[in-house]
Amino acid sequence: MITVRAPATSANLGSGFDVFGAALSRPADIVRVEPADETTIEMSGAGSEYIPEDPEKNVAGAVADALSAPARIRIDKGVRPSSGLGSSAASAAAVALALDALYELGHGREALVPYAAEGEALVSGEAHADNVAPALMGGFTIATDGGITQIDTSIPLVVCLPELVVSTRDARRVVPASAEVSEVVDCVGRAATLTAGMCRDDPTLVGRGMADEIVTPARAALIDGYETVHEYALDAGATGVTVSGAGPAVIAACRHPDRRAIASAMLDAFADHDVEARAYQTRVGRGAELL
Numbered sequence: 001m002i003t004v005r006a007p008a009t010s011a012n013l014g015s016g017f018d019v020f021g022a023a024l025s026r027p028a029d030i031v032r033v034e035p036a037d038e039t040t041i042e043m044s045g046a047g048s049e050y051i052p053e054d055p056e057k058n059v060a061g062a063v064a065d066a067l068s069a070p071a072r073i074r075i076d077k078g079v080r081p082s083s084g085l086g087s088s089a090a091s092a093a094a095v096a097l098a099l100d101a102l103y104e105l106g107h108g109r110e111a112l113v114p115y116a117a118e119g120e121a122l123v124s125g126e127a128h129a130d131n132v133a134p135a136l137m138g139g140f141t142i143a144t145d146g147g148i149t150q151i152d153t154s155i156p157l158v159v160c161l162p163e164l165v166v167s168t169r170d171a172r173r174v175v176p177a178s179a180e181v182s183e184v185v186d187c188v189g190r191a192a193t194l195t196a197g198m199c200r201d202d203p204t205l206v207g208r209g210m211a212d213e214i215v216t217p218a219r220a221a222l223i224d225g226y227e228t229v230h231e232y233a234l235d236a237g238a239t240g241v242t243v244s245g246a247g248p249a250v251i252a253a254c255r256h257p258d259r260r261a262i263a264s265a266m267l268d269a270f271a272d273h274d275v276e277a278r279a280y281q282t283r284v285g286r287g288a289e290l291l
Helices: 059-066 087-102 109-124 132-137 168-173 181-200 203-209 216-220 226-235 256-272
Strands: 002-011 020-035 040-045 071-077 140-144 147-151 156-162 240-243 250-253 277-283
Touching (some): 002 132, 020 087, 059 087, 059 109, 087 132, 109 147, 132 140, 147 181, 156 256, 203 240, 203 250, 226 256, 250 256
Parallel strands (some): 040 071
Antiparallel strands (some): 002 020, 020 071, 020 140, 156 250, 156 277, 240 250
16 A cells, blocks of 8 residues: 655745645645555545545546556545645645556656646646646646746745635636736736745745736635735735635745744634634645655
8 A cells, every 4th residue: 555645735826827836834635545456536534525436526536547547545635625725636646646656657756747637627627737746746836838847945834724615617717818918017027026036945035926916816806804814914924925726725925933923813814704714834845745
C-alpha cells in the first residue's frame, strides 16, 4: 500500500488567474492506494458525504483511468470540497503520485501534472493545472502551455474558510469575458510584482501583487462579508488579501508575527455578517509527499 499526503492549494492569488498557484502547509488530504483489477474509491473526512465514490464521477477515478492504473483508493479529506482551496486537486495530485509509485511508472512530478489535471476537468469542466501543479510540485507555481515554473518560498499566509459554498462552475461563469487594456496592463504589473515577491520571499511585494480589478471583484461578490474581511485583515497587518481560487476561502499574505491577529480579525469580520468560519495560519509549503 502507498500512502500520500497532498496539500491544499490556493490558485490565482488575485492577479494570476488560471496561472498562479501555491501549495499550503495545511490543511491536506491523505490518500492510500493498493493494487486492484478495477478501481474502487472510499471517501472519509471533511465533506466526504458530498463526494461520489463512483470512479466515473470522482477525480481519483479520472486520474487512475488516465494513468491506466486501476487501484483500491481510500481518500481521507482534510480539504473541504467547494472551498477554494484546491480540494479536488489535492486528491488528484495524491492519487497521481501514489499510482506512479505503486506501479513504478517512472513519471516525474511535472509529467504527472496533466494526469492530475484530468481529475480537475470533472469539477471545472476544463483540465486546469493551476491547483494540481503546486499540489504536486510544492511552492509557488506558474502554469502555462509552455510548462510549469516552480519557485520555492515560505511566505506566511492566513486562509479563512467560511461556511459558505461557491461552486467552481459558478465562479467561472461570473468571470468577465473582456477587460479594458488599462486593466490588463495593471494586472500584468501586479502579477510581475507578486512573482518578484515570491522569488525574494518578500510578503510585502506578494501582498501588493495580489490586487486585481478584473476577476476578483466578480468572485468576491459571491462571498458574503468579503469586503469586511478584506478591510479587517489589512487593518490587522496583512500585506494583501484576495479570494482563494474560486472561493469562498479568503487568503491573506502577511509577516509571520501578524498571522494570529489577522486570523482573528478575519473570523470577526465573517462573524459580523453572521457567517461561521475557520482560519488556518499557514504558509507556502511542500507538495505531495509519500508517507
